[in-house]
Amino acid sequence: MKIILVSRSAKEVIKGGIELHDEATVSDLQEAIYARTKKFYPSRQRLTLPLQSGNQGKPVVLSPKKKLVEYCDGNAKTLTVVFKDLGVQVLYSTLFFWEYLGPLIIYPIFYYFPVYKYFGYEGERVIYPVQTYATCYWCLHYFKRIMETFFVHRFSHATSPLSNVFRNCAYYWTFGTYVAYHVNHPLYTPVSDLQMKIGFGFGLICQVSNFYCHLILRNLRSSDGNGGYQIPRGFLFNIVTCANYTTEIYQWLGFNIATQTIAGYVFLVVATLIMTNWALAKHRRLKKLFDGKDGRPRYPRRWVILPPFI
Numbered sequence: 001m002k003i004i005l006v007s008r009s010a011k012e013v014i015k016g017g018i019e020l021h022d023e024a025t026v027s028d029l030q031e032a033i034y035a036r037t038k039k040f041y042p043s044r045q046r047l048t049l050p051l052q053s054g055n056q057g058k059p060v061v062l063s064p065k066k067k068l069v070e071y072c073d074g075n076a077k078t079l080t081v082v083f084k085d086l087g088v089q090v091l092y093s094t095l096f097f098w099e100y101l102g103p104l105i106i107y108p109i110f111y112y113f114p115v116y117k118y119f120g121y122e123g124e125r126v127i128y129p130v131q132t133y134a135t136c137y138w139c140l141h142y143f144k145r146i147m148e149t150f151f152v153h154r155f156s157h158a159t160s161p162l163s164n165v166f167r168n169c170a171y172y173w174t175f176g177t178y179v180a181y182h183v184n185h186p187l188y189t190p191v192s193d194l195q196m197k198i199g200f201g202f203g204l205i206c207q208v209s210n211f212y213c214h215l216i217l218r219n220l221r222s223s224d225g226n227g228g229y230q231i232p233r234g235f236l237f238n239i240v241t242c243a244n245y246t247t248e249i250y251q252w253l254g255f256n257i258a259t260q261t262i263a264g265y266v267f268l269v270v271a272t273l274i275m276t277n278w279a280l281a282k283h284r285r286l287k288k289l290f291d292g293k294d295g296r297p298r299y300p301r302r303w304v305i306l307p308p309f310i
Contacts, residue, residue, distance in 0.1 A: 001068060004080045006050075013083045029081070043159040046084040068192040089159035096149040100167040101177030104142040110180040111135045121186045128190040133200055134183050134259050141207060141251070152214050154221040174266045182263035186211065196258045200237055202253025209236065210247035217244060229289050231299060240303045241286065242279035249275060249306065272306075279305035 001018050005013040018032050030042035048059035049071060059082065062071060071278045072079050109115060111132075116125060141230070190196070212235060221232045247270050256264040270283035283304045292298030 002078045003032075003068065004078065005033065006080060008082055008084060008204060016113050022069060023067060025065060025067050027061040029062075029068060030064065033083070039084060040083075041089075043044040044086050045087045046086050048082045048084070050080055050082050059068045086161055088162040088164050090165060091158065092153075092155045092160050093149050094116055095165050095168060096153075096166055097146060099172045100142045100145045100149070102169055102173035104139060104146070106173060106176045107180040108135055109139045110177075116186055123186065125186045128188070129237075130190045130196045130258060131184055131188065134255070136198060137203060137258075139181075139257060144207065144211065148211070148214055152211075153217050154218055156221065166182055177271075179263045181258050181263070181308065182261040188261075190261045191258065195260075199252050199256070199258025201254075202257065203251045206251035207248045210244060213237070213244040213247055229286065231286065231297065232291055238302075240305065240307060241273070241283045242305045245275040245279050245305050246307075276305055276310060279310075 001022050001024065003018045003020060005018060006014055014033070014036055018036070020032060026047060028044070028046065029064065030045050033045060034041050040081060042064075047062040049062070051057070051059050060071070062068075062081065068079055100301045111127075114125070134189060161251040180225075191199075216232060216234050220232060232241075232243075236246065240246050249268070252264075252268045252271060256268055290297050
């Protein structure tokens with residue numbers, strides 16, 4: 001079988017194409033491309049079928065485990081494949097580690113060190129109990145996230161573009177600085193003791209629930225990240241599609257009830273919008289995959305992310 005490899009502009013990527021045996025898989029093709037180029041390692045490659053003329057839909061992405069003949073028409077011995085360079089890749093564990101490490105380090109700096117003198121506040125800073133508990137809560141959350149990255153999460157895709165490291169770090173590190181500055185500010189006014197206990201108590205329950213949701217999602221995949229999409233079941237997943245996002249949002253709501261700053265609520269709103277977008281996309285995907293046809297189970301009726309609103 002001959003594979004003609006072209007770019008999205010229809011320019012031939014490897015002159016003369018690549019010859020492979022008839023039972024070759026897409027993964028074999030990726031390895032052959034890497035052997036010929038030495039730059040485009042498999043995780044850097046995105047291989048699709050060419051779009052037919054006049055077709056405005058999305059191209060079919062080639063699955064590494066499938067045989068190339070499955071993408072051929074009839075008994076064709078030649079297959080044209082569109083190649084896209086995804087750029088330099090990093091492991092997802094690397095991406096998550098760096099994005100979570102920033103807030104974990106930055107926040108305590110505002111609590112422990114006299115940084116506010118550089119912002120014009122020379123007086124002695126009074127540290128309230130809520131600020132101490134907030135620092136512990138914040139650090140617990142991001143330490144938990146890092147530990148989950150290495151010991152709980154199983155990724156269906158092994159790598160992510162390097163550019164995502166800078167984008168994600170900018171998001172987490174900036175908000176970490178923004179929230180830490182306001183919660184630990186010398187002019188900060190604490191909430192009542194009862195409100196603080198309610199907020200942190202509710203938030204801690206949500207943190208534990210979030211961890212349990214991640215364990216449920218972990219068991220849907222094998223140790224190598226495979227397993228495809230499955231219907232998550234158990235605990236809050238029986239009523240909410242993305243219970244992991246739900247508990248993530250509510251744990252930050254608890255933090256903000258206890259600390260009560262504009263910066264914290266801005267962070268909560270932005271994070272909620274982002275996770276809601278992810279949740280809606282996942283909900284649509286699961287409903288499409290599990291449509292109750294041809295022996296497939298039907299996806300149960302559930303809230304998407306935030307009962308009783310979404």
